[in-house]
Amino acid sequence: MIKSDPVGPHHVTHLTTAQKLAQGILPWHERLSYGISDFACSFTFSLVGTYLMYFYTDVFGIQAAAVGTLMLVARIVDAFDGPFWGIMIDHTHTKWGKSRPYLLWFCAPFSIFTVLCFAAPNLSMTGKIIWAYVTYIGVDVLYSAVNIPLTSILPSLTENSHERVTLSTIRSLFSNFGGTLISVIALPLVGFFGQGNDKKGFFSLALLAGIVFFVIYLVVFKNLRERVHSEGSEKPLPIKTSLKALKRNWPWVIVIVLNFVYWLGMQAKNQVTIYFFKYNLGRADLVSFALLFNAVSLISVFMTPQVVLKIGKKKTMLGGLAIAIAGQLFLGIGARMLNIAIIIFGTIISNFGNGFISALIAVLLADSVDYGEWRNGVRAEGIVTSASSFTAKFGMGIGGAISGFFLSLGHYVPNKTQPASALFAIESDYVWVPMIAFAISLILVLFYQLTPKKEKEMTRYLTKKHQQEQVTTK
Template sequence: MDIPHITAKPQKMANQVGWWERISYAGSDFACNLSFGLIGSYLMYFYTDAFGISAAAVGTLFLVARIVDAFDGPFWGIMIDHTHTKWGKSRPYFLWFAIPYAIFCALVFTTPNLSVGGKLVWAYITYIGVDILYSAVNIPITSILPNLTSNPHERVTLSTVRQFFGTAGGTIVSVSALPMVEAFGHGNEQKGFFWTGIILAVIGALILLNTFANTRERVQTKSSQQALPIKQSLKALKKNWPWAVIIFINFIYWMGMQTRNQVTVYFFKYNMNAAWLTSIMLGLQLFALITVAVTPWCSQKFGKRNTMLTGMLVAILGQLIMYAGSKMMSVEVIIAANIIVNLGTGLVSGLIAVMLADAVDYGEWKNGVRAEGIVTSFSSFSAKFGMGIGGAITGALLSAGGYVANHSQSASALQAISTNYIWVPLIGFLLSAVALMFYKVDSIEDQMLADLTAKHARENQTH
């Protein structure tokens, strides 16, 4: 069934996003971070220390999964561009895939009694499965944004609320995961991770269904109501430099963040001899909410590019302080460094989705093609590819350093852990800051939106 055509006062209607809808939209990222956050932060540890798979094998698995992402991310984007229902283009994916995604979130932490080879097969099937289904519910979070509103400031508000909830979801799982594993497993980490995975998956599925029920796709154009051939969709990427810059940043930023997050438990268990600090350190992500909350004001006053660039520089400073703290073996300095890093990343994460929405507009403005699905699908692909490369880097460094699960680590293994925790993220932040110097949309945004508003008005009059 085709989407009903909207004609009356398109600009005014595009701005009507109430608070309940904002919260329902933001809940989608809360749900994804609640369930996938457990996977991103603890799956490598679960595989090596609970399920009995080597670090090198896990690193290879993460890399293979990213090769799959080279196809599944664009696939979902193309599917969205070809979807036309009474609910819209992106919104129905929350309904269709919330439950399948939840099922695989539970399966990935299931530990059947298998041989070493059998465990690897099980890990490949369940992890790649949950990865593909994550794209099915996560890509629509970004692709729906340009259709919720055409107002650039409202987009920043929506993305900020989304990031606030997403950060809260990631923080909750970071802080509560290990205590939940202990509570449900009573010392049996396999059992503990299994029940923790099930509970978080069910909660996440219910929240995604709420997102479907309480969001609306308002921004409709003549082109957005037609199925776009793949060749036509790809035209939206032609000379779309804002898109290229943000996709690169999304890749390199999440590569660094993934190595940092997944090795946190190793760093405090082995380098600091204080595993109990892991949940506390991950819980310091709450400080990101402070800068997330001020992101709309900062981006309006200083521009999106400059706001994100400031966040990257603050995160770099935090990583350097963390290096000093690790040399001093000072928990206090490391805590301060983590707070600084999280304050920096709070200015970054929420703006990535906004800048991708701007890239959708830029592609239409520059090339005459509006392809929300294909433009934003590369966001999930680049982020997951970065996370996969980060996982491969972690696995390779741990293996090269001689890491042995549940034993005292050699000096080379401790150095490998430290490199993952401090230097790989720092490099990611630094390269992202350099890439931002090539982002120029802020200076042309007013003209671009004025031209598109006139274009949409003409299309609505003739359609």
Template sequence: MDKSVNTLNNEHQVCWPERLSYGASNFACCLSFGLIGNFLMYFYTDAYGIYAAAVGTLFLVARVIDAFNGPFWGILIDHTHTRWGKSRPYWLWFSIPYSIFCVLVFTTPHLNLGGKILWAYITYIGVDVLYSGVNIPLTSILPNLTSNANERVTLSTISALFATAGSTLISVIALPLVKAFGQGNNQKGFFWLGLILAFLSCIILLNAFFNTRERVQSVAERRSLPIKTSLKALKGNWPWAIIVFIDFVYWIGMQTRNQVTVYFFKYNMHAAWLTSIMLGLGLFGSITVAVTPWFSKRIGKRNTMMVGWLVSIAGQLVMWVGAKVQNVPIIIAANIIVNLGLGFISGLIAVMLADAVDYGEWKNGVRAEGIITAFSSFGAQLGMGLGGAITGWVLALGGYVANQAQTRNYLELRLDSNHGVRPFRNCPALLPR
């Protein structure tokens, strides 16, 4: 049996090479799927020629599939018992298939519009399902890496720092590299960037498999849990329910903000080059992620997360003012404030979910990391999907036409003449022609 399977011990510590390997796996996920999450809608509408409404519907359909996709992976993890552990093997088994679909989703075969939409459905849903296969284990493995509460906060913080680095890096380099690789052909540019990121992500995920160990497993965990038994871990588990809701709200906001950014600066501000700078401000979130353990020890995890929400909401209100007057310095300052608040939230989601695993075991006598983390992943992906769908539908409702100047619309003119109201006068890119 693998030496990673040991007895429960509150003093389990994780060495730095293992900490870095674990954190880097989140970097890989955020690097490759960050390109998809932040820029796939832009790629579909402005590079591949698919209507915004069709893209928004695709994102929603993918989330419906996630209603089964997330729990499927969770149940699979709870039924997995190998010499490598329960969660680790998924990085070995699915890192290569996931990477292949990361390339396919940015591949542009010459098809009619219906064929393009079908291709988008197949490749996007495929990469989405496989992303769950490598990302859910990233969270489900945390309670098995160590049973030490402080060590879990440390691991979660390291992972969140890597995630912020990955998300920020791809936000900054994506469009410049697409331009460099494509030389005026965005389809080609996105393909080569997707290929490079897929290769790097595959190597990093395999490294995480080889350099992490699952230490914390009880004798009962070495037997497969029936689905009915696994679901008992959710009964009365209010910490789990709250963190799933937080994950959902966090990602619906993040996805909407990130996807709208490229359209806003390209069409409203006529300065597409600002997109990379604005998304790159996510790096400020690493500051609060780094100090999250310190705050958590002094005011508690719950209060630290509440501070994060209050700061991010305040920053979003300032951003609304900046967008209203189209003032770049105000928008930059607001972005920094928002990302500082989000750093506290992202730094605690995984560790609080690990605590929910322990709570479920204490309350119901069932330790089911897979099913608990899978439903959290479903909440996150549902938020991402709805955020993407909302963006697509709003663009479609506004009569968005890719790569053309967006003009004021009939509805706005009617509001002007009938009521003297111009609610969208500073957002012409989101309005019908």
């Protein structure tokens, strides 16, 4: 059984691997494996999130309103697929654990559907829409199958609170790097692969992303281990029992609502970035350059563990959101003035703030798994974490739907000079929708009440409980 460190990190450089594991400190090959898992996810799903709407409207030739409706319908499907995967995880018991098997079972199907999303068969408009529905909803459902286990496995890797922050930081570093990398290289690679044929270019890029994802996930599956077990984790949990983990679990409620609102704003912004630079600024050549500054978030992600040690998780989240809001204000000024320098400055500030947020959301969620067991006596990693994944995807889908409907209401026409109404719709989606989402997120975090003192009390109790359960079952 892992003995957690409820207070903070020790000076552990002199300890053996076994002694580190006893304190809940993972070896570096596992830390890095956990991190590159989200590099793979971001590398592929950021391609979908950032460029698929543009691919649908400007390359595949589907109307913006139809795309917005598709993304809204996909969110209805998410209302079922997220909890479904969570329940499946709680019902899974294999020699590999509960969450880890899904990394192996679904990496190939997700890779295949990623490629199919960017295929552009010669079909009628109805046929194109049907193709888009099948492939987009397919990749969306399968993304839950490969991503929810990454979140649900975190509380099973270690009980050490600081190690969880470290793992989440490493994961966020790789996630931000993967998302930034694909955002920056996507359009140049589309041009390189397609040689003027964007359909061929996007398909080839998606094929590359699918292969990268598949190979990395096999490595991640091989290296990760589930070590934290409660008395009931060795057998499937009935749905009714799993749901007890959510009863009066207020940290969980805050995190899932935060996830919905925050990712709604982020997705709205990401999906119209290419539109904003292409049409509002008339500088499509700057898209990759602007997206390069997403890498600024790596700095704040890297800083997160030390900042958390000094001021705590809640204050770190509040600071990140405040910085992100300030960045959006500068973006708004730059958008009004059509000043590229101010826009880039606002992008840097906003991304710096977002790094703190992305590094901590998964940690707060892992804490809510512990809280559910502490308060209700039920440890249900699957149902607790899948709800967060669902709300994040639901928020991203609503953000995408808003983008599509805004473009339609603004009378957007692909590859033409846009009317003022379309330009205003793009600007609103790029600047003001995210800023409002960040402001609401900040208000939500103000109500987060799992204090450091309460967290230490919870960790001590659960560590003792798990040790006693292990002795009993031997």
